[in-house]
Amino acid sequence: xxxxxxxxxxxxxxxxxxxxxxxxxxxxxxxxxxxxxxxxxxxxxxxxxxxxxxxxxxxxxxxxxxxxxxxxxxxxxxxxxxxxxxxxxxxxxxxxxxxxxxxxxxxxxxxxxxxxxxxxxxxx
Numbered sequence: 253x254x255x256x257x258x259x260x261x262x263x264x265x266x267x268x269x270x271x272x273x274x275x276x277x278x279x280x281x282x283x284x285x286x287x288x289x290x291x292x293x294x295x296x297x298x299x300x301x302x303x304x305x306x307x308x309x310x311x312x313x314x315x316x317x318x319x320x321x322x323x324x325x326x327x328x329x330x331x332x333x334x335x336x337x338x339x340x341x342x343x344x345x346x347x348x349x350x351x352x353x354x355x356x357x358x359x360x361x362x363x364x365x366x367x368x369x370x371x372x373x374x375x376x
Contacts, residue, residue: 254307254373257363261304264355265297271348272297292349296325296356315367315374322364329357 276290283289303321306314332353340346367374 253366253370257359257366258304258307260359261300261307264352264359265300265304267355268294268297268300268352271352275348276345290345292345315371318363318367318374322360322367325356325360326364329353329360333357 272292272294276292277287280287280289299321303318306317311317336346336350340350
């Protein structure tokens with residue numbers, strides 16, 4: 253399961269980079285505006301990659317790292333949904349953001365639950 257979660261996090265990081273950085277830059281170039289106009293400044297993809305690597309290779313504080321990142325991601329995404337959903341402004345950008353956040357929430361809830369019920373496989 254650790255391999256599955258690690259690879260899911262790598263795909264999630266690539267997806268996040270694509271919808272928050274690459275597509276916005278391409279869109280801005282197409283519209284002849286500053287390339288940073290549509291970028292969603294988010295560096296969680298770096299942590300997702302780091303956690304994915306940690307899941308594959310393991311390290312001393314993997315369980316703690318996993319718990320902290322999962323809890324933070326869940327709290328942040330739920331908070332963003334609570335703020336966004338009462339009066340959503342649906343654009344191509346917010347729709348991409350929303351779908352991405354749904355996947356972030358799902359994977360981190362699954363990862364958190366799996367780690368809690370299988371703590372021994374996340375400790376060195």
